[in-house]
Amino acid sequence: MLQVLRCYYLPLVFHHPLKLSSFITKTSSTRQTLLSTLRSLGYITLELLITPLQYGIPNSRLRYYLLAKQYPLQYSGLGGIQKDTILRHIPGQADWVDPRIDSTNINGDGLSISGNPINKLKDYLDGDVVNNEPHPHAVPEKVLQKWGRLFDIVLPSSRRTCCFTRGYTQLVERAGSILQENDNLNTTEIFDKFFQAQSEADPRALEILKPLRLRYFSPIELLRLFHFIPLGTPSVFSWPEGVSTKTKYRLIGNSVNVEVVERLIEYLFQ
CATH class of the missing domain: 3.90.120.10 (DNA Methylase, subunit A, domain 2)
Structure with missing residues (x-):
């Protein structure tokens, strides 16, 4: 199993909060170099921006995650998602809107429209x-x-804390x-x-x-x-x-x- 993890699956997390916004832009040379290098090695990449709020945890730290599978392995639930799209939720799970951006996504009980509770x-x-x-x-x-x-x-x-x-x-x-x-x-x-x-x-x-x-x-x-x-x-x-x-x-x-x-x-x- 360790051999499989090392050769075929590659998870990566980018956690610098002040540099995250510049890293995920299409013009970021660092991001493009990373993606092109992985793809040249036969990896299929998937990028996500995830915060613990999405899983009911009252912490709003937003992080960039990069998943990589070596071809011919594929990701499930992608549907018609375009290449190089940075997703805000794991494919196959309910869409999620950040309540700090759209307060209509949270009702009075602290529940998102998708029904996921954010704990106190x-x-x-x-x-x-x-x-x-x-x-x-x-x-x-x-x-x-x-x-x-x-x-x-x-x-x-x-129902939130900062990083x-x-x-x-x-x-x-x-x-x-x-x-x-x-x-x-x-x-x-x-x-x-x-x-x-x-x-x-x-x-x-x-x-x-x-x-x-x-x-x-x-x-x-x-x-x-x-x-x-x-x-x-x-x-x-x-x-x-x-x-x-x-x-x-x-x-x-x-x-x-x-x-x-x-x-x-x-x-x-x-």
């Missing part, structure tokens, strides 16, 4: 901290003071979403009050943000979002002894979602 983040979270103790992953006050305006803040009831990078908890902008545990407060209103207090040099300004209970996602929560630990299954995952929390975040960041890869591999072998 609360399904992926650890249990509450007891006795109102500070959360071990609370955002430090000095970070809130200086960088709070740059956070991508999500709620337990939210999580290996710099999560160390960097702020584009490094990953921050969780607001208090689902009952209006984030914008609270931050407006905070910024007003800051502008007036109020030494108690940070107290305004505390009721939001802003924190980072824990490493285990990220493993659930990336589907290393699927929902509804007992966790058999454990970290090697001595791995620091910082290292855990670095190892998890920029991971490919396991559910998406599983679906692609299943399709690849059809």
